Every structure is written in structure tokens, then in C-alpha cells.
Amino acid sequence: MSEPTRLKDDPALGALLRSADADAPSAASRRAAALALGLPVATAVTGTTASAAATATSGGTATATTGAAAGATTAAVAGTSAGVAGSAVATKAGVSIVAKVAIGLSLATGAGVAVKQTLFAPTEQASIEGTGRSSATSGSPSATEPGARLAAGPGSVTGAKPALDSGSASASVAKSALESASASVSGPKSASVSGPKSASVAGSASASASGSVSASVSGAASASGSKSASVSVAGSTSASTSASGSVSASGPESASGSGSGSASAQLAQEVALVDAAVVALRKGDVAAALRSLDEYERRFPSGALAPEAAVARIEATFASGDTTKGRALADAFLAAHPDSPLAKRVQRLGR
Amino acid sequence: MHEATRPTPKVELEPEPAPASMRAPEPPAPTSEDRLRAMFDANFDFVWRSLRRLGVPSATVDDAAQEVFLVASRKLASIELGRERSFLFATALRVASTARRAQSRRGEHDEQAVAGLVDHAANPEEQADRQRARAVLDRILAEMEDDLRAVFVLYELEELTMAEIATTLELAPGTVASRLRRAREQFQETARRLRGHQ
Numbered sequence: 054m055s056e057p058t059r060l061k062d063d064p065a066l067g068a069l070l071r072s073a074d075a076d077a078p079s080a081a082s083r084r085a086a087a088l089a090l091g092l093p094v095a096t097a098v099t100g101t102t103a104s105a106a107a108t109a110t111s112g113g114t115a116t117a118t119t120g121a122a123a124g125a126t127t128a129a130v131a132g133t134s135a136g137v138a139g140s141a142v143a144t145k146a147g148v149s150i151v152a153k154v155a156i157g158l159s160l161a162t163g164a165g166v167a168v169k170q171t172l173f174a175p176t177e178q179a180s181i182e183g184t185g186r187s188s189a190t191s192g193s194p195s196a197t198e199p200g201a202r203l204a205a206g207p208g209s210v211t212g213a214k215p216a217l218d219s220g221s222a223s224a225s226v227a228k229s230a231l232e233s234a235s236a237s238v239s240g241p242k243s244a245s246v247s248g249p250k251s252a253s254v255a256g257s258a259s260a261s262a263s264g265s266v267s268a269s270v271s272g273a274a275s276a277s278g279s280k281s282a283s284v285s286v287a288g289s290t291s292a293s294t295s296a297s298g299s300v301s302a303s304g305p306e307s308a309s310g311s312g313s314g315s316a317s318a319q320l321a322q323e324v325a326l327v328d329a330a331v332v333a334l335r336k337g338d339v340a341a342a343l344r345s346l347d348e349y350e351r352r353f354p355s356g357a358l359a360p361e362a363a364v365a366r367i368e369a370t371f372a373s374g375d376t377t378k379g380r381a382l383a384d385a386f387l388a389a390h391p392d393s394p395l396a397k398r399v400q401r402l403g404r
Numbered sequence: 405m406h407e408a409t410r411p412t413p414k415v416e417l418e419p420e421p422a423p424a425s426m427r428a429p430e431p432p433a434p435t436s437e438d439r440l441r442a443m444f445d446a447n448f449d450f451v452w453r454s455l456r457r458l459g460v461p462s463a464t465v466d467d468a469a470q471e472v473f474l475v476a477s478r479k480l481a482s483i484e485l486g487r488e489r490s491f492l493f494a495t496a497l498r499v500a501s502t503a504r505r506a507q508s509r510r511g512e513h514d515e516q517a518v519a520g521l522v523d524h525a526a527n528p529e530e531q532a533d534r535q536r537a538r539a540v541l542d543r544i545l546a547e548m549e550d551d552l553r554a555v556f557v558l559y560e561l562e563e564l565t566m567a568e569i570a571t572t573l574e575l576a577p578g579t580v581a582s583r584l585r586r587a588r589e590q591f592q593e594t595a596r597r598l599r600g601h602q
Contacts, residue, residue, distance in 0.1 A: 057588065060560050066595050072537035073561055078452040082466040086448060089470045090477055092441055320598060321536040324543050335508035357598045361547070394547065394590045 323349065323358045330365045334372065342369045360386075364395050367402055440477050443488045448473070450562065451492050457557045458500035459546055461507055468499050475499075490572045497554060544594045548587060555580055556587035 061070045330345035342365065349362045356362070363386050371379040383399050390396060452469045460468045472495045476483065483491045545553055554573060558564045566584065570577045 056566055057584070059563060060588065060591070061563075065599065066592065069537050069541050069595060070560055072534045072541055073453070073457060075534060076453065076456055076538060078449055078466070078469065082452070082469070083448055085466065086470045086473055087444060090440060090444060090473055092437070092444060318536065321539055324539050328543070332508065358543075360597075394593065 323353055323356050327358045327361050334369055339369050339373045436480050447492050451496050454496050455500050460500050460503045468503050471499050472496050493572055552583050552587035555583040559584055
């Protein structure tokens with residue numbers, strides 16, 4: 054069997070296909086799935102390529118470092134220390150990434166979790182670091198949801214949304230590791246953090262930095278156990294059960310090339326309108342579908358998705374019961390686009 | 405944000421296992437937990453990505469991926485050794501089809517795609533660009549027939565060889581080749597048309 058060259062390598066279509074590369078499950082979703090299957094969580098986060106080493110000192114820190122060469126598919130770091138698991142996953146980085154996760158905990162009377170995440174790239178680096186405390190009383194699944202989402206341009210930070218129903222998280226990303234970064238989290242029993250080297254993550258946060266390097270960082274910490282567990286930097290609270298935290302970083306591919314691959318904003322709006330029509334149609338709301346299509350045709354009279362819009366209109370017309378008009382539109386479409394992949398569908402509609 | 409509820413395992417009406425005396429002696433296979441673990445580690449990302457490109461919206465893909473593995477864990481004993489990925493992908497195809505139908509019934513948009521369109525300010529340009537490209541990619545894939553789409557996703561996105569696809573989908577190699585050819589033609593034509601408009 055001769056294998057055709059993959060379209061990802063096609064100069065014109067590659068970027069379109071590679072846009073899917075960064076679409077990957079978060080560490081939290083992987084962990085939630087492992088939990089649902091009854092698999093132990095600490096080992097649930099795995100990497101497929103670069104290996105990682107983690108060392109832990111009791112009551113001290115666990116540090117894991119990995120380097121992913123440019124273009125490496127996946128690099129993972131997992132550190133585990135006395136019930137606290139941290140992990141970092143770097144995916145599909147166009148540049149080399151080093152992720153460090155440090156977890157410190159004091160076992161006797163309390164546990165502290167410090168998550169330190171540093172991304173090094175040739176041209177830019179982003180870091181998140183900190184310690185903090187958080188309390189979680191629920192089982193871990195609730196703490197594994199994707200939570201705060203941050204987007205940061207070079208040196209800047211924008212918004213956050215609640216990480217958990219019961220808490221909120223915010224984090225800052227500093228462009229340079231030398232600048233301080235802070236993250237704060239408040240959990241059900243309140244937790245706050247600030248300043249350099251302080252951050253705790255309850256629920257999760259993801260951040261991304263723009264520029265020549267894109268990095269998204271998400272972290273999750275959860276405490277699970279019979280009743281409650283608390284993790285605190287001060288070490289004043291006893292932790293009787295295990296807690297786990299994870300950080301994942303994914304560095305999506307570097308800037309998509311201009312031109313061919315990147316979809317224009319206009320096209321995106323076209324897609325949104327046609328999709329809205331199709332969705333309305335499937336719901337049986339013919340009027341809404343036609344409204345979207347009218348708007349589409351008004352705004353994009355010679356739009357890229359005109360054939361799709363035309364087909365949706367044909368479907369809507371048949372759905373409205375006007376088969377005469379439906380047939381006329383279908384015939385017109387088939388005459389105009391005899392070779393379209395959509396022609397077959399239109400023929401089926403016309404029957 | 406969706407609830408991280410665990411899907412409750414459904415009660416399966418499966419035949420009672422034969423009494424031990426009638427069963428063949430167990431091969432020295434790995435324990436089922438080890439096997440499940442290995443299958444999960446090797447395939448979770450693959451299943452998740454496949455579900456996305458088979459049209460499962462981002463809001464429900466985590467649940468769908470869990471469902472695929474829950475099905476696999478219930479049927480573990482009947483999955484042939486070495487055929488795990490094939491089983492998982494076949495299951496993913498069914499789960500994706502159900503999820504797509506549920507989505508159209510509820511009339512939901514893929515929130516991630518929509519966020520990519522609306523949320524320009526909060527995202528770096530590049531990320532927005534990629535999200536838009538992904539929305540277009542998914543739009544093109546949505547127009548493919550399921551048979552073509554499965555082959556296209558495995559070859560172009562998962563980068564399996566055609567022989568691997570034939571094994572995974574239990575198809576004759578010639579069928580894989582012809583489906584791939586048709587899928588690529590459709591994809592290229594639609595993409596070319598869309599690009600011509602930019």
C-alpha cells in the first residue's frame with residue numbers, strides 16, 4: 054500500500070491540521086478518568102516520551118525536571134512525595150521546555166505544597182511559583198475540574214475565573230523568572246497566598262503566554278480522604294490524608310504561519326453563523342435557522358461557506374414544508390455545484 | 405465547566421461466568437488492573453483526541469473519554485490481547501456518534517469553538533488563531549461521512565499507517581485506501597475553497 058504524504062506536511066493545509074495538535078486532555082481530565090476506573094491516581098499521569106525523575110526529601114521538597122527537545126511530542130514530570138503528587142506535562146512544544154515542579158511538605162503536623170513551575174524557552178520564559186494553602190473537603194473529583202484560565206501576553210496577565218465552585222483562583226505569570234509571580238487561591242475554608250514563592254492551587258489554573266512561545270499551565274491540587282485534608286504552608290494544620298496536586302504545561306506550537314494555515318476572523322464568524330443555523334435546524338427551529346442564514350447571506354454575500362449555507366437553507370425549506378421551493382433551491386444548487394461533496398446530500402434531500 | 409461527576413457504571417446483563425471447573429485454565433496474563441492501567445496509559449490521550457475530532461464537543465469530551473474506558477473495563481476480559489486500541493476506537497466511534505446526537509438535541513455549540521470566536525481580548529492572538537483554525541478543521545470534518553472521517557482522523561491526525569488503520573478498523577486494506585483517498589479529496593477541496601476566500 055503506498056502511503057500518501059500526510060497533509061500535516063502540506064505547506065497549504067498543514068497549519069489547519071496541526072491546529073488540532075494542542076487539543077489534548079488536561080492532567081485533570083486524565084486523573085478524573087483514572088479515578089473513575091478505580092486506578093490509583095498518583096501514577097495516572099504519565100508521559101510518553103521524555104522521562105522524568107523526581108526526588109523527594111521528607112518534609113522538604115520534591116523536584117522533578119525534564120527537558121523536552123524541540124518538537125518532542127510529550128514530556129512529563131511526575132513527582133510524588135508522601136501522598137502529594139505533582140506532575141507537569143509539556144506537550145508538543147515547538148521549543149524546548151523545562152518544567153520544574155517542587156513540592157514541599159512537612160509531614161508531622163501539616164503539609165505544605167509549593168508548586169513551582171518554570172518554563173524555559175530560548176526566547177522567553179514564564180514562571181509561576183508559590184506556596185499556599187488550601188483546604189478541600191471533598192473527594193478529588195471535584196477538584197480536578199479545569200478551573201481558572203489565565204492568558205498572559207509577554208509580561209502581562211489577564212483575568213481568572215473560579216477554579217472550583219467553592220473557591221477561586223488567580224495567578225500571575227511573570228515574563229521573566231526573576232520577576233515575582235504569585236498565585237492566590239481561596240478554597241472553602243479560605244486560603245490565600247501572595248508574593249514570590251507563594252502559590253497554592255486548589256482546583257486548577259491554566260495560563261498561557263503569547264509571543265514566540267505559547268505555554269499553558271494548569272495545576273490542580275486536591276485533597277481526598279475520608280473526611281478532610283488540609284494542606285498548608287504554615288504547617289499548622291494536621292493533614293491526615295493524602296493530597297495530590299498536579300501541574301501541567303503545554304506549549305502549543307509556535308506561532309502559526311500567516312496566510313495559508315491560519316483561519317481568518319471572518320471565516321470564523323461565517324462558521325459560527327452556519328453552525329448556528331445547523332444547530333437550530335436540528336432542534337427543529339426552522340425560523341431561527343432561516344434567520345441565521347439570512348444574516349449570513351447579508352453579511353457574507355460571497356462567503357466561503359456559501360455552499361454550506363445554501364444546503365442548510367435547502368434543508369430548512371424542506372423542513373418548513375415548502376417542498377416546491379425546496380426542490381427549486383436544490384436544483385439550483387446542483388446546477389451550480391455539481392461536483393461538490395455536498396451534492397450527494399442535496400440529492401438525498403430532494404427525494 | 406462541567407461537573408466532574410463520575411459516570412455511574414451501568415448494570416450490564418452479561419452471561420454468568422461458567423463455573424470454574426468448566427473454564428479453561430487462566431493464561432499467565434497480567435492482572436486485569438495491570439492490563440487496564442496499561443491500556444489506559446497507552447491510549448487515553450489517543451481516545452480523547454479521537455473523540456474531539458470525531459465531533460465530541462470540548463464540554464463533554466472528558467466524560468465521553470471516561471465512558472469509553474468504563475466500557476472497556478467492563479468488557480476487558482473479552483478484549484483480545486493486542487486489540488485494545490481497536491476496541492477503544494470502535495467504542496469511541498459509537499460514543500462520539502451518541503454525543504453528537506445529544507449535542508444537536510440540546511442545540512449546544514462547542515463552547516471552545518465559540519470562545520475562540522468571541523474571546524479575542526482574553527486570548528493571545530496566536531491562540532485565538534489556532535482555535536479558529538480548529539473550528540474550521542472541525543467544520544470540515546463534520547461534513548464528512550463517518551466512515552471517511554474515521555479513516556481520515558487516524559491517518560492525518562493520529563498518523564497511523566494505512567496497515568494499522570486496516571487492523572484498527574478491521575477493514576480490508578483496499579477499503580482503507582479508497583476511503584482515505586475520498587476523504588482527502590473532500591478535505592482538500594473544502595479547505596481550498598475556504599482558503600480561496602480569505
